[in-house]
Amino acid sequence: MTFRLSTTDSDFAAAFTALVDARREADEDVSRDVAAILKRVRAEGDAALADYTSRFDRHDLNVSGWAVEPAECRKALESISTELRDALELAAARIAAYHEKQKPQDSDSVDAAGARLGARWSAVDAAGLYVPGGRAAYPSSLLMNVIPAKVAGVRRIAMVTPTPNGEINPLVLAAASIAGIEEIWRVGGAQAVAALAYGTDRIRPVDVITGPGNAWVAEAKRQLYGVVGIDMVAGPSEIVVVADAKNDPDWIAADLLSQSEHDPTSQSILFTDDAAFADAVAAAVDNRLPLLSTQAVATTSWNANGAIIVVRDLEEAMPLVNRLAAEHLELAVDDPDALFAQVRHAGSVFLGRMTPEAVGDYVAGPNHVLPTGRRARFSSGLSVLDFMKRTSFLSLDRRAIDAIGPAAVALAEAEGLPAHAASVALRLK
Amino acid sequence: MTFRLSTTDSDFAAAFTALVDARREADEDVSRDVAAILKRVRAEGDAALADYTSRFDRHDLNVSGWAVEPAECRKALESISTELRDALELAAARIAAYHEKQKPQDSDSVDAAGARLGARWSAVDAAGLYVPGGRAAYPSSLLMNVIPAKVAGVRRIAMVTPTPNGEINPLVLAAASIAGIEEIWRVGGAQAVAALAYGTDRIRPVDVITGPGNAWVAEAKRQLYGVVGIDMVAGPSEIVVVADAKNDPDWIAADLLSQSEHDPTSQSILFTDDAAFADAVAAAVDNRLPLLSTQAVATTSWNANGAIIVVRDLEEAMPLVNRLAAEHLELAVDDPDALFAQVRHAGSVFLGRMTPEAVGDYVAGPNHVLPTGRRARFSSGLSVLDFMKRTSFLSLDRRAIDAIGPAAVALAEAEGLPAHAASVALRLK
Incomplete structure (x- = not known):
């Protein structure tokens, strides 16, 4: 059973504030460990990488090989089903088309005083992409990180990925082939981030590092912010769904569970103006959970962090939605634009009953790397701009x-x- | 005497690499102190602010007052000379005009598959601006930080500034009045940054914090990155001047010294294709130094971090200029656009003989908050985008x-x- 609130509850304000302020991010004290790893990789380079990889990923880089060659990626692409290959290619094409529109315009003009003023955008020289290994090795994340860099015009893209026990996910290699990645290093963790930032004999340094990772990877990026550019520090995934009673409760239940199944710390919140619909969705969630191979994670997440909030009318939900500043927001109503006009803070918004958030995770086109943990108040999803910089000029x-x-x-x-x-x-x- | 190099020196490559890699940023170990200050302000709020202010700034907020009222700023504006008031107003108008052009375009379109896709930009709700006190209290910095936030459409701007011994620079207050700042708190240091990020009973939290500060302020912003958005971590100022022999050596000497006088850690580097001109500039610097009220700082900086590099021709300078990725770059030649086309990394570029960098510090329009320490490889000057975020959408x-x-x-x-x-x-x- 998940958390249930109504705006007519006498203690609603306090309960909702507790929900907004709840920290779901791990407070693991990894900063000292990470600082030591960064220092050692900076001093010892490849030798430190080989040692850490042997300890943490349990294989010897000098035996298994340091790099994955493009030919291996092409082979992986040939090995997957036509359906999956087509799906990855459709995703890549649509992500590229969406991000093409983000390319910024240069400016160059002369004002009334006779001063020529302008700004010129250019791509960074080199980008590093962290791709997690193991369970969370998602080909979709690879596409979402690499394609904006390619569209920006980045000349060199270096990917790092841990290969625990030497194993690597063929779907990730297939996606790397489609994305045209030619430089892949079999290293992970804070040590891989350090190698990308400082450079080693084998791995030349990059200018920007993006991509998801565990607490060590996130902390390494945070500590190296300023040495290189990084994407926003990411936390657990989250969705807010605003739905009226005209929706199919089972559709909305599936949408909520599509976040819950990511991680025990993920969060799914439903706002509805109909208490009976709220009950129906809660029942549909309970019915659907046992059908999922991800049941254990989804159940933990839904029970610990899920919430159903009944409002008097959907307008009443919107200020609350803005306080949550969620990564994903679904507006499952007949006129979603009317509610969207009231949205001030959200990473990505899904309009109408036929737009489940999950379609945006894969093939819609907008980036799925989005601000979490209320950071949509001040930050944006990954974009072409994360791989470019602007030079102002004056004459x-x-x-x-x-x-x-x-x-x-x-x-x-x-x-x-x-x-x-x-x-x-x-x-x- | 400053550092002198020629690309024909047998050890040029190593000497130039040493120049590029030289760290001029303070390695003060302030992170533990700052972490303790942030923790205490988060827990104790205004009481902690009052205590730190009493210790570090030597005045009692409960006696001298917590805030500077708009009326006090208006009074300061009335007290300054017409010449200075006009200069501040010209600067404010030109900065606003330049930044207006940075406002991003929303997108909203339907593709061939029938998917409606777009992105909508919006301002953050609240921005915090740090303005240093004492010697480095610059009204120009205040304008450069506030105006992009205003142009972005930020509803609330909260300024914090330390007032050592209770004193505050009237020029800063005058600039605050021109910029229309209505909320000014007399607190500084890491404690002020913590108050802006976490909020206290008096000071509501903000979403983005920008503005220059000392090592404690910079470290506080770095530690709070993710709780709020911040502008780039800033280091010592720097200028690279590319000049042929047709320039007046005294003009170029003044340009170099305009960075050297900022701070002992500032850096000024001249590239020229004429050894006699290099000698003439070095002599002009020596002649000009004793005339400066900033002689002590400028001499230390020029001797420790300045460099004159003689190249075979100016084309040869450009790859070296790109490796330095300087905050400021002057191209003092007849055809600066030809060289500018070869610039890949620079914060802001000043084209031609009549465009000294200092005019960009005050009245030209582009922002003077720029990436330092080679960060122009991956980051940009402060802009309207630092106070906005993008929400993608799909239907x-x-x-x-x-x-x-x-x-x-x-x-x-x-x-x-x-x-x-x-x-x-x-x-x-």
Whole structure:
């Protein structure tokens, strides 16, 4: 049985605040371990990588090989079913098409004072992509991380992935082949992130590191933020569904469980304006759970972090939805745009009854790497912009510097910076 | 005397690599102190703020007052000279005009499969701005941080600034008045950053924190990254000037010194294709240094971190310039666009002989908060985007889900996520 609230409960405000503030992120104290790993990889390079891989992943890189060759990826692609190959290719094409539209425009213009002003975007030289091994090795995540980098125009993409006991998921290799990745290193954990940031004899350093990972990987990225660019620190997945009674309860139950099955810390929350529909969804969840191969995880997650909240009307739900600032938001109503207009904070929104969130995890096109843990208040999903940077530029002629230079001189002098003032004043007529 | 190199030196490659890799950033071990301050402010709120302010800034907030009122800022604005007021207003108007062009476009379109796809940008609800006190209290920095937030549409902007011994720079208050800041707290250091991130009884929490600060402030922002959004970790300022012999050596000397005077750790580097011009600039720097009220800082910085590099021709300089990925880059030549086309990494570029970098610090329009320490390889200057976030959205109808849904089902099953598969499959015809 999951958490059940109604906005008419006398203690609703406090109970909802507790739900918003609940921390589901692990507080594992890994920062000291990670700092030691980063330091050692920086000092010892490949030798440290080989040692950590032998200890944590239980294989010898010098025997199993350091890299996965493109030919191995092509072989994996040929080995999977036509259905899966077509599905990966459809996903790749749609993700590329969506991200193409994110490419930013340069600007270059001359203003009334005669100053030429603009900005030019360019791709980073090299991006590193972390792909988890084992159970959470998802080909869809690989596509979602690599394709924005490719669309941005990144010249070199280096992938790292742990291969526990030397094993690697053929679907991940197939996706790597479709995405055109040519550099794959069989290393994982904080040590792989360190190698990408600092470089080793074998692995040249990169400029940006993205991709999901466990607590050690996340902490390594956090500690290396500034040495390289990183994507947002990610936490457990979450979905908020706003649904009226006209939905099929079983569809909505499946949508809620599609988050619950990710991880015991995932969160699924339903807002509805109909108490009977709430009961029907709760019953549908209970009926569906035993059918899932992911039942254990989904049950733990739903019982611990799930919630059903009954509101007087769906308008009343929207300020609450904004406080949750969820990674995923489904608006399963006849006129989703009316509710969407009231959404201020959400990672990605799924409009209408025929748009289950899971379609966005795979083939819709928008990125599935999204802000979690209320971070949609200030951050965005992974995009082409994460692999680009902007250089502003300025050009003045005699007329322009005579027009705006004196103000710069006055401000520089007031700030006590005489060389600043002189560098402008010397050029004035 | 500063560092002098020529690309014809036999040891040039190693010497230049040493210059690129030289760390000028303080390695002060402040992280434990900062962690303790953050923890205490989170637990004790305003009481902790008052105690830290009494210890570090030597005044009692409950006596001197917690906030600076808008009326006090208006009074400061009235007290400054017309020349300075006009200069601040020109700067504010030009910064606003430049940043207006950064506002991103929303997208909303239907593709061939019938899927409606798009992205909607929105401002964060609240931004916190850190303004240093004391010597480095620059009204220009205040404008450069606040105006992008205003242009983005941020509803609430909360400024924090330490007021050592209760004193506050009237120019900063005047700039705050021009920028329309209505919430100013007289707190600084890591404790102020903690208050903005976690909130206290007096200070409501914000979503994004920007603005320069000392090592404690920078470390507090780094530790709170993820709780709030932050601007890039900033290091010492730097300039690279590429100049031919047709420049006035004294102009170029002033440009180099305009960075050297910022801080002992600042860096100024000249590339030129003419050894006699290099000598003339070095002599002009020596002549100009004693004229500066900032002589002590500028001399230390120039001697320790300055460099003059003679190249065979200016084309040869460009790959070296890209390796430095400098915050500021001046191209003081007749055809700066030809060289600019070869620039891959730089924070902001100043084109031609009449465009000293310092004009960009104040009134040109582009932001002067720029990536330092080679971070222009992967990051950009402060912009409207730092105060906004993007929500992607998707809407499918019967035809669209029937077209792309089966591929999602296949991939979900292959990834072992049956509830994902069911949420799509249930909706297929």
